Amino acid sequence: LFSVFLIPSVLLAGWIGYYLGVFSPVELNIQARGPYLMVFMMHRGAYHQILEKIERVGKLLDERKIPKTVACAIFYDDPRDVPLESLRSEGGYLVDRQLSLEHPFGQQKIPRRTVIVARVKAHPLIAPFKTYGRIVDFMKMHNLKHSGPAMERYLADGVVEVEIPFEAPDLEMLRRTARSLRQ
Incomplete structure (x- = not known):
């Protein structure tokens, strides 16, 4: 009787984990990204x-019939160092023209700017747990x-990209290292 409930429960948990991206691999790259224009x-x-906030910006852009490209958010503070109620961020969309x-x-x-890009097919609430540790x-x-600050881009195909700008003394060496991490 125990296995009658255990097996379906394990299968359901596995399917949910797969659907949310818990088991998805993280791709790490170094790329030049931008410029972006963000509402x-x-x-x-x-x-x-x-x-x-992202949804409210999307609604504004829809009302004005302004095409939006990618939903995104910018995160200014490290949640390990800043109290929860003081974390600063901005949520919205990338657009192709200046607006009033x-x-x-x-x-x-x-x-x-040159950024480390961590890319994963995962739910936006799961992606940070998979990507930020790899970047750090x-x-x-x-x-x-x-x-x-960190920027997260939420692509239409369920992929989340995390971009972290950085300073590097030898950018080409880092690009080669990042390529080897993907293999």
Whole structure:
């Protein structure tokens, strides 16, 4: 009788884990990304609550019939160092042109920069647990310092990309190392 419930439960848990991306591999790359133009709303508090801001920006863009490209969020603080209620972030969409906006909406240009990109097919609530640790390990291994906030891009195919800008003394060596991590 125990196995009658155990086997379906394990199968269901496995399927849910697969669906959410728990078992998906993380690709690590070094790339030049940007420039981006982002329409956003500011958020203070738990990072997992940023979705409401992204949805509000999406609604504004839809109402104005402005094409949106990619949903995204920028995270300014390390949750290991900053109290939950003080975490700062911005959620919104990348767009292709400058807009006239009023508070609480804003727009910013994100310049082209060299970033570590961690890419995973996973639910946006699962992706940070899979990607940030890999990025931190890579940065420690190569004695790198981040040079700006983290950006997450939520692609239409269920892929989440995390971009972390950094300073590097030997960029080509790091690119070769990142390529070897994918193999």
